[in-house]
Amino acid sequence: MGIGSGIALIAIGAIIAFAINVDLGGAVDLTLIGYILMAAGAVVFLISLVLMLRRRSAVSTQRTAVDPASGEQITTRRTTDNGEPLA
Structure with a gap:
């Protein structure tokens, strides 16, 4: 669901x-059924929004480290988005 x-x-x-307006x-x-469907739709919408925002986070x-042979300082940078490396 999204x-x-x-x-919908x-x-x-x-x-x-x-x-x-039908009397059953x-x-x-x-x-009451209409109100329940609207409440369920609001919950599904909010949960989908939260999950979508969590997916967009990136970790840098x-x-x-210092190379023992040459004495140079080496810096490595890595950025990931949900476990997948970015450029």
Whole structure:
């Protein structure tokens, strides 16, 4: 499920809650079902947004060492994005 699924659930829930006026008896309340779908859509949307933002994080590592043979200082820089090296 993604951001689109959350938006779709919110839209379907709003249509059911506000646009449909059908009496199905005392057992089913379409307005309540619409509200439940809108709440579920909001939760799916927020979870998808958080997961997408976490995926975008990058980690940068810098290591410095001294070469014993030449006495030169060597600096290595590495940037990763979710475990995959970047340029």
